[in-house]
Every structure is written in structure tokens, then in C-alpha cells.
Amino acid sequence: MSKRERELEELLAEILIDAFDDEEQLWAFRQAFKDNILVPCKATLAGEPVTVTKLSYNGNARRGLTAACERPDGSKHVVAAADIVLAGEAQQRYITAYRKWMGIALNPRVRKSAKSPAPASAKPAALAGGTPMEPGGSVELAVLSMMSRAAHCRLLPSGEAVTLRAGRLWTVVPGYIARIEPAKRWTYGARPYLSGAIQSTWLDAAALQLTPLRLESHGMWDPADEYWGEPGDPVEPWAKPIIRRGPRPMFEMEQVLPGEDPNDSWSDPIIEANDRKDSGDYEGAYEALMNLCRADLRCLDAHAHLGNLSFDSRPQDAIRNYEVGVRIGELSLPAGFDGVLAWGMIDNRPFLRCLQGFGLCLWRLGRFEEAAAVFDRMLWLNPSDNQGVRALIGPVRAKSPWTDRD
Numbered sequence: 001m002s003k004r005e006r007e008l009e010e011l012l013a014e015i016l017i018d019a020f021d022d023e024e025q026l027w028a029f030r031q032a033f034k035d036n037i038l039v040p041c042k043a044t045l046a047g048e049p050v051t052v053t054k055l056s057y058n059g060n061a062r063r064g065l066t067a068a069c070e071r072p073d074g075s076k077h078v079v080a081a082a083d084i085v086l087a088g089e090a091q092q093r094y095i096t097a098y099r100k101w102m103g104i105a106l107n108p109r110v111r112k113s114a115k116s117p118a119p120a121s122a123k124p125a126a127l128a129g130g131t132p133m134e135p136g137g138s139v140e141l142a143v144l145s146m147m148s149r150a151a152h153c154r155l156l157p158s159g160e161a162v163t164l165r166a167g168r169l170w171t172v173v174p175g176y177i178a179r180i181e182p183a184k185r186w187t188y189g190a191r192p193y194l195s196g197a198i199q200s201t202w203l204d205a206a207a208l209q210l211t212p213l214r215l216e217s218h219g220m221w222d223p224a225d226e227y228w229g230e231p232g233d234p235v236e237p238w239a240k241p242i243i244r245r246g247p248r249p250m251f252e253m254e255q256v257l258p259g260e261d262p263n264d265s266w267s268d269p270i271i272e273a274n275d276r277k278d279s280g281d282y283e284g285a286y287e288a289l290m291n292l293c294r295a296d297l298r299c300l301d302a303h304a305h306l307g308n309l310s311f312d313s314r315p316q317d318a319i320r321n322y323e324v325g326v327r328i329g330e331l332s333l334p335a336g337f338d339g340v341l342a343w344g345m346i347d348n349r350p351f352l353r354c355l356q357g358f359g360l361c362l363w364r365l366g367r368f369e370e371a372a373a374v375f376d377r378m379l380w381l382n383p384s385d386n387q388g389v390r391a392l393i394g395p396v397r398a399k400s401p402w403t404d405r406d
Helices: 003-015 022-036 089-102 237-245 269-278 282-295 300-311 315-330 346-364 368-381 390-397
Strands: 041-045 048-056 066-070 076-080 084-086 139-146 150-156 161-165 177-188 191-202 215-221 248-253
Touching: 003 022, 003 089, 022 048, 022 089, 041 066, 048 084, 084 089, 139 161, 139 282, 150 177, 237 368, 237 390, 248 346, 269 282, 269 300, 282 300, 300 315, 300 346, 315 346, 346 368, 346 390, 368 390
Parallel strands: 161 191
Antiparallel strands: 041 048, 041 084, 048 066, 066 076, 139 150, 139 177, 150 161, 177 191, 215 248
16 A cells, blocks of 8 residues: 555544444535635636635535535536545645545546556456456446445345445436446445446346245135125226136235334334425435335335335436335245235235336326236235226326326
């Protein structure tokens, strides 16, 4: 390790001595900037001179620390603090330490050619567990949860934990698989880190190496015991094939809820996340749900409620969360599954909520045939239709565009 690298490690240890998670560490960097960088100060941004007038962190972990800059022509901009180069080395080293913590190049002015060959004597670095980082190679990671500029992941197929720092993290959600071209591997605070470029992302629930949720048998469901309308009223078209099929086996899908206290009926991490959302603390709700995914990707309600957070404004993002929950739940259903997952059995609800969110997003995005297939499946799985799907089938089959509804 060079002298410069040792000095940066010592500076990082000094800044982060009492900070244990990403949120605390970002605030620690903010305090270090406040104590050691005098503003206004001269700097460059992408090689152009600017004056930094303020360094801030407003609690938005996704954005991280920011720098308010003013150009010589008087125009003002707010940029990522990691993108600036301060005029004085004594002050710049705090920005450099921040960049090291993020897992990106220590100095934004230094750009190495992607085609530059490694020295002949250089040995490839290794990931956790000894997985080599061969030049031009790639590794696959199962994404567990997202932070501001990083993701908690598992290496595939070893299953070892690693924190990924990379650009384009908006292309993944918990439960996705990402193929990474590694750039650097390091350990800080006994945690393995990896930086690199995301080559591709996809959803493959089977590759996540999860234990399927248990299905508990609850006897037979009989359509003769259900209410299908008043005597003499015609049976709705969607219900006819369900009634003709006759009795079917009924099941309850295991619900995984990390952090729940079985001895405390008020302990429910999902309700706590919803309370945060209702109070306007979307960041807190997001973090709580991400923690559930990190603890166990089989927490289907976490995927459903992550989808709910972005459903109103970004259905193209929400659909990915819902679909992950659907695909993980489907790992428990054998091929040709013909059973009933009744809403009345509470542990079935997370899977049914994921299906509903998935179907609604498909409709909003104009994927009518896929949405109709999802809604048909929901009625087959839960004929009592507590989620009101039967009212949606007609408009979807008619390819009526989505309109905001209560």
C-alpha cells in the first residue's frame, strides 16, 4: 500500500470512527467537510473553474453530498460533491476520501483508457471467497437491497455477501440479478466491497437460490359453499368456469416477516413502514422495507409495499418490485398449480398483493393482454375476489386506457 493510500485509510478511519451504517457515514462526511473545508473556495468541475459556495447533505441518501457551485459567468449549479476538485490539497483530500468511500476513482481528473492493458506481472484481485477478478471478466450478484449509491448483494453462486458501488443502480431492485464488470475490490470495516460497471440486469427467481415458501394444506375449497349472487340472478361470466371446475384444494402460503416479534402483537415491520409513509417519511419507509428485503428476499410484503411507494408516480419502476414478489412466490407453486389461495388466510395476502400491483401496472403501461391474464389468475386463486378484480376485467379486455381511480 502506498503512502497516499495509507493516509486515506487513516483519514477515513478518523471520519467514520463512530458511524456504522451508510446514513451515519454520510452525516460524518458532512461534518468533516464543514470542519475542514472553508467555503467559498476555488475548485474545478469537469476541468472548468468554479467557486464552491456550499457543501451539503440533506438526508437524501440516494443523492449523497452535494456542492453548490458558481461559474465565472454567474450561473449557479448544484452537483455531486464527488465531482469537484478543490484548489487546495489539504481540503481536497476530504473529497478524495469521500470518493474512496464511494468506490470510485480517487481523482475525477484522472481517466484511464478502458483498453489499457494491465502490467504483465499484475495478478488479478479477488472477490470475497477468492473469486478472481480477471481482466474483462464479470461476476453475477443477487441484489438484496438498495442504498444511496450502493447495493447489498450476494455473489453467485457462492452466496457470499458484498456491497456493490456502481452507477446505473436505478436499473435494479431487490431480487434482481446484476452482471458486473469488476473494477476494484476492497474491504473496509470488515465488510467486502466491490465497484464496477453494470453490464446487464434481469429477473430470475430460481437463480436466487431461495428456499421456497411453504404451502400449508387447508382441505378443499367448494364453490357450492360460496356466494355467487342472489337466487335467479345470472352468474357473471368470469365465475362460470370456476364453478364448473368444482372443489379444489386450498392452501396458505408461508409469510416471512423478518424482525417480527411473535410475542408482541403490535410488532409488525410492514405496519411501521406504512406509518412512516403516511406521516410523509418516504425515506424512512423505503429504508425499512429495504432492510426487510436484505434480511430475507422472501418477504413478499416488502416487495409489494416498495411497489406501492412508487406506484402513483413511477409505475415503470413499481412493476419491477411487484413482479419480483410474484416470481419469488411462484417458486412455491408446482407446475400446473390448480389450488386456491384464499384472501381470508392472512398469510396469502402478500402474494395476492404483489399480483394485484403487477396487474395494475401492466394495465397502466398499456400491456392489456398481460394484465387480463394476471387478473384472471387472481380470480382463479381467490374466487371470493376481496381485491375487486372482477370490476377491472371488462375495461382491461376492452383495452380502455388507465385513468386514475380512488
